[in-house]
Amino acid sequence: MEHNSFILQMQGIVKEFPGVRALDDVNLDVRTGSIHAICGENGAGKSTLMKVLSGVYPYGTYEGKIIYMGQEMKFKNIKESENAGIAIIHQELTMIPELSITENIFMGNEIVNHGLIDWPEERRRTSEILKKVGLTINPDTLIKHLGVGQQQLVEIAKALSKNVKLLILDEPTSALNEADSANLLELMKGLRDKGITCIMISHKLNEIAEVSDAVTVIRDGHTVESYDVEAGKVDEDQIIKSMVGRSIENRYPEHQPKIGDVIFEVNNWCVEDPEVEGRMVCKNSSFNVRAGEIVGFAGLMGAGRTELMRSLFGKNYGIYKSGTIKIKGREVKLNSVEAAIKNGLAYVPEDRKNLGLNLLDSIRKTVVAADLDRITQNGLLSIDMEQAAAEEYRKSLKIKTASIDVGVTTLSGGNQQKVVLSKWMFTEPDVLILDEPTRGIDVGAKYEIYKLIHQLADQGKAVILVSSELPELLGMADRIYTIFEGTITGELLASEANQEGLMKKMTITSNS
């Protein structure tokens, strides 16, 4: 192999955050003029690696070498990597919706003539670049009037306007419909043929199989495998195996489930994306949960797990289209979160800081926040009852704190999560939805939360456990549903499931 045939070589990259080693000796070699796919579970370190490459984490904050076009690079910021010809298209689009395509494309690189912007020139160049990405629209169109697919193309056009040589696409098709995705993949092939190298991060193995020339799999911050492939002939099973190849140790407490009757039943639930008209985030989802049962929901980020759960929880997300909910055999209409709580539903959100807690509140006020009626006496909140409740949960959940009057921000992630769980246990729900309950929590606290989940199930509650971590689902759940792009794609007993089988149903493989 000739040395200069690689446009990029990342060697022995190590990146540490306080307490975690996000990247541990990662190597990546990307051939000039290829499409290189990077695969890995959520949190495997893909995005961190790309941030190291693009200078978001400047030289010196990581160990290892980046060799780009035959030279070692020491990027201090994004600007420097951009100047070198590296551009990242992020999962979340970063354009300004109220400005036109032209303005967005030349944002920060305006063509200036005697101190004034040369609009005709900018417009002319924009049209030219837009043609390259297959868009024939007026360059004065505002970004907000474009569809998501078109916006993605404009992002790429923006990168092209900067003379990009290495284009990194982070989950480029996650927000796109099928036609737009196909269009984008075609464009990538076209760019490759013009000599622009692409790195593509994706969960969609069928897309990887279709376009990539090489695949690197990252797991837990290590490079697991890296090999050349022939587009169209990628062994998807092999990728899945390397993505998940981890053993389940004794990280989960023993539990003997006591499963009763079905108490929560959802039929044909359909929800539309509130931002993208016509895009369904939940498509005819039907599932059920029994009393005392822990039901897992497996799906990769963006698969619509959270959206499904939040729309069930009093239509808190999206535009409800159709579907029914039955609790204990009785059909209920849950048009507000309050109604959902009254009917015995509880939802612990995945985003603890933005959705789970009011960070200004104390533990005492948080614990009772979802059911203030229970501590109301003669129209006033009883401080005694509030204190008693908070103390009770502090003791039973072993929340480590000096006092229940301290702010929730002073607690560690695990203890914060226990406070959130207390808040929902206080409402005495029949159905408890836990969305990524152990995210960002250390191993010890995780074990305690697992035990708590078992206790709740043993009290006859129906527990829904949403998680990106397959070992967690296999270790905790009695039954698992898989979900992909808003559709429930499978239902398995945990005893019969394995990580490969689940991952296959969570990604779309061409042979499924």
Added chain:
Amino acid sequence: MKYVKQVLGGDLRQYTMVVALGLLILIFNVISGGRMLTSSNFQNLLSGNAYVLVLALGMLMVIVIGQIDLSVGSVAGFAGMVMALVAKNYNVPWWGAVLVALAIGIAAGAWHGFFLSQLGIPGFITTLGGMMIFRGGVIWISRSISVPAPEELKWFGAGYLPEWGPSFTGMNNSTLLLGLIGIACYAVAQIRKYNRSKNNAVGASPLWAVVVRIVLMTVLIGYFTYLFGSGRVGTSFPVPGLILLLLTIIYHIITQRTKFGRHVYAVGGNKAAAALSGVNVKKTYFLTMMNMSFLAAVAGILFVGRSTAAGPADGTSWEMDAIASVFIGGAAVSGGVGTILATIVGGMVMAVLNNGLMLMGVGADKTQVIKGFVLLAAVAFDVYNKKTGKSSIIGKLFPSKDEKKAA
């Protein structure tokens, strides 16, 4: 120093403004040669500022939900004017006119609340519109002429409590009774709190600290009882002051001890989390705005009562004083933070500044400038503390054990 902390209770930061207020009063008293701490001056100070403080009560809740209400001055002026006109032109009894004014306040608040909660138009815009609409309305219906108000209203705006009972007390007995009730309530509350915290191992104050606290408060309330009660015969703790006191207690309870109050803080602290906890965000917005305009009407009534006539310019720029009081009281611009009691202290700082500078013979122009600087300084100080995580001046003077260890 540890003992001081135990008497005042854990967090010293909340006392910064109280201490500033106390110092301000003492300094002005010295400079003005004792004219600050006299019965008539304090009676005037309270009845002359009660309406702004009433506005500040509502404004605190509006700011806690993360909004602002610019219309309160105009709504107060409008409600007061309608009241005066109704009483004069249609021979409606004074209490009927008062009810009409309160109804107008509620309706104006519903109007603002509708645009904010249902259409999602920010409170700043909604109430900027309201500010113009109601200001224009006042001038329109009054034809730019002052309208005399019913005599009975004077009692609300500038009245005094009745004289009764033995004269050996040497002061107004209504005021004395009020003071005694105040002391008794404080003592009972403290003892109940002490009994409750006995069971709770952490954060309990020792008995002696509770006793010292009660004694200190008794001296303080006792002094002000004497100050207000010992004026010339016929004067007492002013009626608008009493109304303000009652409203303060009511709103303190609403914000601290009711479901609605909790929802106000929840929405201001984290709207999305509040919605996911079953809080009806729209309803909370609506009721908070409605309550604000209701209080604006109350303020309008008090002011008309004091000046015995409703004028077309009544209420001009009151919103600014109310907003300043809330921020001096430590509320956060981003919402979620602030208390009724701190707001009252903030409002009193403004009132004492006004009054003290006037006693010193400083003109209204310079007073305005000084008030502007005080507002900036108070908020900058607050923001600085939050940013650096350092405690206030008082906290620095009396660092806690943990802080010492850390340093």
